[in-house]
Amino acid sequence: METRIRLTVDGRQRETSVDTRTTLLDLLRERLDVTSPKKGCDHGQCGSCTVLLDGRRHLTCLALAVAYDGSEVVTAAGLTGSEGDDETLHPVQQAFLDHDGYQCGYCTPGQVCSAVGVLRELGEGHPSHVTEDLTGPVAADDDELRERMSGNLCRCGAYPGILAAVREVAGQPAGGIA
Amino acid sequence: MSAVEQPVTPLERDAIRSVGTAHPRVDGPLKVAGRAAYAVEHREAPYDARPLHAWLVQSTVARGRVLAVDAARAVAHPGVVSVLDHTSAPRLQEGEDRELEVLQDDRVDFRGQIVAVVLAETSEAAREAAGLVEVAYDEQSHQAAFEETEDTYEPETVNPEMPARTEEGDVDGALAGAAVVVDATYETPVEHNNPLEPHAAIAHWDGEVLTLADSTQGVHPVAQTLAPLLGLEQAQLHVVAPYVGGGFGSKGVPHAPEMAVVLAAMTQPGRAVRLAVTRQQMFALTGHRTPTRSHFRLGADADGRLVAIEHEVLEPTSRWKEFGEQTAAPTRMMYAARNRRTGHRLVPLDVAVPSWMRAPGEMPGMFAHEVAMDELAVACGLDPIELRVRNEPDVDPETGKPFSRRGLVDCLRRGAERFGWSERPAEARATLEGDWWVGTGVAAATYPAMLNPGNEARISAADGGHYDVAIGAVDIGTGARTVLQQIAADALGVDASCIRLRIADTDLPPATVAGGSSGTASWGAAIVATAQRFRADHGDAPDPGVWTQAEATDAQSEDHALHSFGASFAEVRVHRWTGEVRVPRLLGVYSVGRVINPVTARSQLIGGLVMGMSVGLFEESYRDPRTGHVVTQDLATYHVASHADVRDLQVEWLDEEDPLASPVGGRGIGEIGVVGTAASIANAAFHATGTRVRSIPVTADRFL
Amino acid sequence: MRELDYHRADDAAGAVALVSGDPEASFLGGGTNLVDHLKLGVARPRVLVDISRLPLDQVEEVELPGDSGGGPGLRVGANVRNSDLAAHPAVRSGWPVVSRALLAGASGQLRHQATTGGNLMQRTRCVYFQDVTTACNKREPGSGCSAIGGYARYNAVLGASEHCVTVHPSDLAVALAAVDAVVVVLGPDGERRVPFEELHRLPGDAPERDTTLAHGELITAVELPASAAAATSTYHKARDRASYAFALVSVAAALELDEAGRVADVRIAWGGIAHKPWRARVAEQALLGAEPTEERVAAACADELADARTSEGNAFKVPMVTAATQHVLQSLQGGRR
Structure with missing residues (x-):
C-alpha cells in the first residue's frame, strides 16, 4: 500500500x-x-x-x-550552516574534527546527531542511569556524557575522542550548542 | 602504464617535515557532515538510475544438498524481478576458493550459505520475497561442535604461510626438571569483526566492464580475485572503495556476498544492483575469528627464567576451506627459552569459513601466553614485569636474527611509571573500595612489521607546483588518505598542500590490502620509491605532465627480526555482589617505529585498545552445535564496547624510528592495540579477586 | 514484511474496535519492538493501527479510583515516552525505582521513541524467537523450543515450562511489579483495571501469550499508588556491558524500615528470572518484621528460588540475583535510591 x-x-x-x-x-x-x-x-x-x-x-x-x-x-x-558559498560545520561537528572523534566515519553522523540531542536533554535537566541524585540538578560530567552517548556504538573505538568533543561543546554557553 | 622497479632508500631524517605532524584527517569534514559516500550510497554514473535491490536467501541446514528452490511465491510478490539459484546463476570459471563459488552447485557446506538471491525494485519487496523462497534440502549429518574429532589434523601451514609446527631442544626433559611449571589451557571464543558498516556493494555490468563500488579493504585484491573466476580480464573489473565503514579484517578478502551481487548484476546488464548485507547475515557470510584452545606448558627455574615453552593449539577450520589461525606464532619469538615447541591442529567443522579478524594469531595467542606468564609470575613470587624482563631474548628465538628494535622492556617500564605500578599490592584480592574489588594487571603485546610487495605509485607533476599522487590503497578509517599525503610531501620535498592524492580505485596503480598493519609501510614504500625515481628522472622543477610509476624494492631488511612491541596495563573492578566487571583505567605503551601522524595514530591505537577491551569483556558468538547456526547474530547479543565501558583510556608511544622495517620508518599500528589487552584485563581481574579466568570474555558469572 | 494497511487512530475506542475486530491487525505505538519484528518476520500483521498520536501522553498526580486501591498516586498515559516518564519530577521523587529502571533500559534514542504501554507489551529478545529460521513455540506454537538445550545465558530460572524458557525483557515492568502498579485497559466492552502482577503470565503450554490481555485490548494508562516504600526504592540491573544491554538479572526493590530498623514494608521484583517480572513474595514475607541483614536476605532469596531450574548456561543467575538483592536492600538501608 x-x-x-x-x-x-x-x-x-x-x-x-x-x-x-x-x-x-x-x-x-x-x-x-x-x-x-x-x-x-x-x-x-x-x-x-x-x-x-x-x-x-x-x-x-x-x-x-x-x-x-x-x-x-x-x-x-x-x-551544517553556510557562510556565503562555504559550508560551515555545527560546533559539535567541528569538535569531532578537532578531537579526531571518528575513524571510518560510518557511525559519525549518528554520533553527531546524538550528541546534539544529549546536550539538549542535559539542558532540559533529564537524568540518566548514572545520575546519583535523581531529585537534584544534572551535571554534564564525563560519566554522564558517556552514559548518554552509549546508544551509539563505534567499532573503531573512537570513544575517547568523541567524549572530548562532546565535553568541549557541553562546556560552551548554551547558545553555542543549539 | 608500466612501473619501474626502484630500490628505495628510507626517508632522510632532515627531509621529514610533514611526517610526524598532527595533520588533521583530510576527509574529516565530509565524514562529520555525513557527506562521505559509502558503497551503496554511490549515485554517480553508472549507478545513477534507481538500482535493483538484491537480498540473500541463506541455507537453513548445515550440510546437505539443495533439492529444489521454489521461487514461485517470491516472484509473484509485487516488485520482484527475479530469483537466482544454483540452476540459473551465471557460471563461474573453476577456482580454488569454494567460498566464492556462489550458486554454482547444489552443495550446502554450512548453515547460512547463500542458496538464492532475490532481485527486486525495492528493498521492502526484496526482503519480503526472500522470506517467500522455499528451499527443499537433502539434509546430511554435520559436525559443528568444537571438540576433538576423528578428523582433527595438523595442517601444513597456518595463516598466512607459516609452518604449523616448530620444535627446538628437549621440551619434555626441560619441563621435567623445571623448578616451576605452569600447565593450563586457555580459550578464546568465536568472534565476529562487526564493522559498523555491514558489507555492501553496488555493481553494474555493461556487457564489457563490471563496475563495483564495494566496501572492501582492497580494491585491487577484489579485482584480482574475482576477475579470473568471472572469466574476465582484470581490466574489465573497475572497483572503487572511497569510503569504507571499517573492516577489521572482515573486508580483507572478498567474501561470498560480493560474488553474489556481481553475479546478480551480470544477469541485469545496464542496471545497477545493490546489496547491503544485513547485520544478521554478517554472522554467517563475512568471516569470523575461529575459537582457539591453547594448551600452555611453561617451565622455569626458581628465579623465573624460562627453560621450556610449549604451546599446542586446537582450533576449528571449515571443512570445505582451510583457515588455520596462527595462534602460536607469537609464542615463537616472544620470550627466551632453549626448549620450545609450538603446534596447531585443526578440527574441520561444517561451519562458515573463519577468516582474518584484527591481529589473527596474535590476539588469541597472546591472550593465552600473557595469562600464562602472569600465572608463572605468581608461581615464582615475582612481579610480572620483572618476570618478563628476565626472559628477554638477545635475538629472535625463532630465526636467530637480531631485532631491528626490541622495545618491550622500554614499554613495560614506561607504562609502569605512568600507571603507578609501584603502588600495586603484591597479593591478589587485597583492595576493596566500596562495592568493588580492585586490581591491576599487565600484559605484553607484539605484532610483526609487514611490508607487502606488489605496490606501485604514480606521481605526476601538475601546474602550480602541485603533484598528483595515485595509488590504489584504501582508507578504511585508518587515516591512510591523510598519512600518504604527508609521506608523499616529504618524499618529494614539498608542502603537504601541494599533494593531490587519489586512492581506492583500480584505475590507479595496484596496491595491496589494508590489513596486517602493513598499509602505511607498503603503500608508503611505493610512494617514497616513486618520488625518488621521479626526482631522479625529472629533477626538482619538473614540467607539468611528466610522470613516473614505480614499485619499491629492497624496502625492508631481510637480516633483522622486525616486530612492534607494547605493554597494556589495566585496572579492573569487579562488583563484590554481582560480579560485574568494569575497566576504569587502561593504558597502552607501544614501540611501533616512527609515527607518521600522531592524530590518526593515537586513534588507531586507542581503537585497538578499545577492541581489546571489548573482546576481553564482552565478545562471544554462540554457535549452536545442533544446527551450526550462530544464534547471537546481532549487536544486542554480540556485545561490543559502548561509550560507557571506555573510561580513562590512554595510549603512548616511544619516540623512535625504524628504517630497517620500512622506508617511512614505521612498523604499523593497526593491530597491536588489540594484542595483549584482554590478557591484561584477565590478569587484573585475578589481582582484584583472586579468581583466575583462563578464557575470554571475562564475564560477571566467573566471579560469583 | 507483508504489505500493510495503515490506519492512524483518531480515538482509543476506534483503535480498539479496529484491532479487536481483525485478528491480523496490530496496534503500532512507538514502534521500537513491532517495526523490528515486522522486518524480522516475527510479526506479520496485515493491518497496523497507529495509536502513537492518541492524547494519552499526560502524567497526572491524582486520587486513584477504588479499584486501583484508592489514595494518592500517579496516572501515566500509555503514550508517555520512556524518557519523559523517567524525567518527570513526581516519578523521580515518589517512585525512583521507576525512573531508575527506565534509565537502565535501551538508549537515549529508544527511550524517546518507546511508550509506557509499548514497553510493557514488548516481547522477549530470545535469540530463537527473533529468528524465523529456528523453532520457537512463542512465535510458532507447536514448533518446539530451541532455547532448551541451546543458547541459555538469558534463559529463565523460575516459572519456565517445557514449552518456553525465556524471560521478559522490560526493565520498567520489573519496577512496576515492585510498586504494585495497576494497568488501565480498554477493550471492546469498556475499561478494566489489571493489577500489575496479573498483566504478564508464565508460559505454561501457551507461550505465544505474553500477557492476559485479549487481542484488541489496549493499555491506556498505568496507575502508581504512592507509598513510603515506593519513595525509598531503587533498581539494580546486572549486565555485561555498562550500558545499552539487556539484564542478566535485575532487582527492583522498595523498602520501609520501622524505628528499630526492622522491615515494615518491602517489595522485591526480579527481572531476567522468569517469563514475567517476578514478584518475590516469598522473600518479602520472610523479611517482614526482621532486620534485613545480609544473611537474612540470602535466606529469603533461597526460599524464593527453591524451585529454580537452571542449566549450565544460566546457573549463575541464582547466586547473581541473590547477591543483587542483598546489594539493593543494603543500598536502600543506606538511603540510596
Whole structure:
C-alpha cells in the first residue's frame, strides 16, 4: 500500500509516496538520497541511523515512515550552516574534527546527531542511569556524557575522542550548542 | 602504464617535515557532515538510475544438498524481478576458493550459505520475497561442535604461510626438571569483526566492464580475485572503495556476498544492483575469528627464567576451506627459552569459513601466553614485569636474527611509571573500595612489521607546483588518505598542500590490502620509491605532465627480526555482589617505529585498545552445535564496547624510528592495540579477586 | 514484511474496535519492538493501527479510583515516552525505582521513541524467537523450543515450562511489579483495571501469550499508588556491558524500615528470572518484621528460588540475583535510591 506523506528533511519540504512498509531510514537513504543517516544494524542496536526528529534524537530504522507524516527530520548533513558559498560545520561537528572523534566515519553522523540531542536533554535537566541524585540538578560530567552517548556504538573505538568533543561543546554557553 | 622497479632508500631524517605532524584527517569534514559516500550510497554514473535491490536467501541446514528452490511465491510478490539459484546463476570459471563459488552447485557446506538471491525494485519487496523462497534440502549429518574429532589434523601451514609446527631442544626433559611449571589451557571464543558498516556493494555490468563500488579493504585484491573466476580480464573489473565503514579484517578478502551481487548484476546488464548485507547475515557470510584452545606448558627455574615453552593449539577450520589461525606464532619469538615447541591442529567443522579478524594469531595467542606468564609470575613470587624482563631474548628465538628494535622492556617500564605500578599490592584480592574489588594487571603485546610487495605509485607533476599522487590503497578509517599525503610531501620535498592524492580505485596503480598493519609501510614504500625515481628522472622543477610509476624494492631488511612491541596495563573492578566487571583505567605503551601522524595514530591505537577491551569483556558468538547456526547474530547479543565501558583510556608511544622495517620508518599500528589487552584485563581481574579466568570474555558469572 | 494497511487512530475506542475486530491487525505505538519484528518476520500483521498520536501522553498526580486501591498516586498515559516518564519530577521523587529502571533500559534514542504501554507489551529478545529460521513455540506454537538445550545465558530460572524458557525483557515492568502498579485497559466492552502482577503470565503450554490481555485490548494508562516504600526504592540491573544491554538479572526493590530498623514494608521484583517480572513474595514475607541483614536476605532469596531450574548456561543467575538483592536492600538501608 502506498501513501503520500510530507516531511521536512534538513530544512527542505519533501512530499513523497511511500510503501507503508518503508522505514524512515530506507525512505531517506533509498528514495530521498539522504544518506547521512547510516544503516549499521537495522535493528535498534547501534545508533548509526540517529537523526533529530522534531528536535529529539531518534532512530530511523525502527520507525515506519508513514507514521511520521508531518515531522521535521534533521540529519547530520542538515546541521551544517553556510557562510556565503562555504559550508560551515555545527560546533559539535567541528569538535569531532578537532578531537579526531571518528575513524571510518560510518557511525559519525549518528554520533553527531546524538550528541546534539544529549546536550539538549542535559539542558532540559533529564537524568540518566548514572545520575546519583535523581531529585537534584544534572551535571554534564564525563560519566554522564558517556552514559548518554552509549546508544551509539563505534567499532573503531573512537570513544575517547568523541567524549572530548562532546565535553568541549557541553562546556560552551548554551547558545553555542543549539 | 608500466612501473619501474626502484630500490628505495628510507626517508632522510632532515627531509621529514610533514611526517610526524598532527595533520588533521583530510576527509574529516565530509565524514562529520555525513557527506562521505559509502558503497551503496554511490549515485554517480553508472549507478545513477534507481538500482535493483538484491537480498540473500541463506541455507537453513548445515550440510546437505539443495533439492529444489521454489521461487514461485517470491516472484509473484509485487516488485520482484527475479530469483537466482544454483540452476540459473551465471557460471563461474573453476577456482580454488569454494567460498566464492556462489550458486554454482547444489552443495550446502554450512548453515547460512547463500542458496538464492532475490532481485527486486525495492528493498521492502526484496526482503519480503526472500522470506517467500522455499528451499527443499537433502539434509546430511554435520559436525559443528568444537571438540576433538576423528578428523582433527595438523595442517601444513597456518595463516598466512607459516609452518604449523616448530620444535627446538628437549621440551619434555626441560619441563621435567623445571623448578616451576605452569600447565593450563586457555580459550578464546568465536568472534565476529562487526564493522559498523555491514558489507555492501553496488555493481553494474555493461556487457564489457563490471563496475563495483564495494566496501572492501582492497580494491585491487577484489579485482584480482574475482576477475579470473568471472572469466574476465582484470581490466574489465573497475572497483572503487572511497569510503569504507571499517573492516577489521572482515573486508580483507572478498567474501561470498560480493560474488553474489556481481553475479546478480551480470544477469541485469545496464542496471545497477545493490546489496547491503544485513547485520544478521554478517554472522554467517563475512568471516569470523575461529575459537582457539591453547594448551600452555611453561617451565622455569626458581628465579623465573624460562627453560621450556610449549604451546599446542586446537582450533576449528571449515571443512570445505582451510583457515588455520596462527595462534602460536607469537609464542615463537616472544620470550627466551632453549626448549620450545609450538603446534596447531585443526578440527574441520561444517561451519562458515573463519577468516582474518584484527591481529589473527596474535590476539588469541597472546591472550593465552600473557595469562600464562602472569600465572608463572605468581608461581615464582615475582612481579610480572620483572618476570618478563628476565626472559628477554638477545635475538629472535625463532630465526636467530637480531631485532631491528626490541622495545618491550622500554614499554613495560614506561607504562609502569605512568600507571603507578609501584603502588600495586603484591597479593591478589587485597583492595576493596566500596562495592568493588580492585586490581591491576599487565600484559605484553607484539605484532610483526609487514611490508607487502606488489605496490606501485604514480606521481605526476601538475601546474602550480602541485603533484598528483595515485595509488590504489584504501582508507578504511585508518587515516591512510591523510598519512600518504604527508609521506608523499616529504618524499618529494614539498608542502603537504601541494599533494593531490587519489586512492581506492583500480584505475590507479595496484596496491595491496589494508590489513596486517602493513598499509602505511607498503603503500608508503611505493610512494617514497616513486618520488625518488621521479626526482631522479625529472629533477626538482619538473614540467607539468611528466610522470613516473614505480614499485619499491629492497624496502625492508631481510637480516633483522622486525616486530612492534607494547605493554597494556589495566585496572579492573569487579562488583563484590554481582560480579560485574568494569575497566576504569587502561593504558597502552607501544614501540611501533616512527609515527607518521600522531592524530590518526593515537586513534588507531586507542581503537585497538578499545577492541581489546571489548573482546576481553564482552565478545562471544554462540554457535549452536545442533544446527551450526550462530544464534547471537546481532549487536544486542554480540556485545561490543559502548561509550560507557571506555573510561580513562590512554595510549603512548616511544619516540623512535625504524628504517630497517620500512622506508617511512614505521612498523604499523593497526593491530597491536588489540594484542595483549584482554590478557591484561584477565590478569587484573585475578589481582582484584583472586579468581583466575583462563578464557575470554571475562564475564560477571566467573566471579560469583 | 507483508504489505500493510495503515490506519492512524483518531480515538482509543476506534483503535480498539479496529484491532479487536481483525485478528491480523496490530496496534503500532512507538514502534521500537513491532517495526523490528515486522522486518524480522516475527510479526506479520496485515493491518497496523497507529495509536502513537492518541492524547494519552499526560502524567497526572491524582486520587486513584477504588479499584486501583484508592489514595494518592500517579496516572501515566500509555503514550508517555520512556524518557519523559523517567524525567518527570513526581516519578523521580515518589517512585525512583521507576525512573531508575527506565534509565537502565535501551538508549537515549529508544527511550524517546518507546511508550509506557509499548514497553510493557514488548516481547522477549530470545535469540530463537527473533529468528524465523529456528523453532520457537512463542512465535510458532507447536514448533518446539530451541532455547532448551541451546543458547541459555538469558534463559529463565523460575516459572519456565517445557514449552518456553525465556524471560521478559522490560526493565520498567520489573519496577512496576515492585510498586504494585495497576494497568488501565480498554477493550471492546469498556475499561478494566489489571493489577500489575496479573498483566504478564508464565508460559505454561501457551507461550505465544505474553500477557492476559485479549487481542484488541489496549493499555491506556498505568496507575502508581504512592507509598513510603515506593519513595525509598531503587533498581539494580546486572549486565555485561555498562550500558545499552539487556539484564542478566535485575532487582527492583522498595523498602520501609520501622524505628528499630526492622522491615515494615518491602517489595522485591526480579527481572531476567522468569517469563514475567517476578514478584518475590516469598522473600518479602520472610523479611517482614526482621532486620534485613545480609544473611537474612540470602535466606529469603533461597526460599524464593527453591524451585529454580537452571542449566549450565544460566546457573549463575541464582547466586547473581541473590547477591543483587542483598546489594539493593543494603543500598536502600543506606538511603540510596
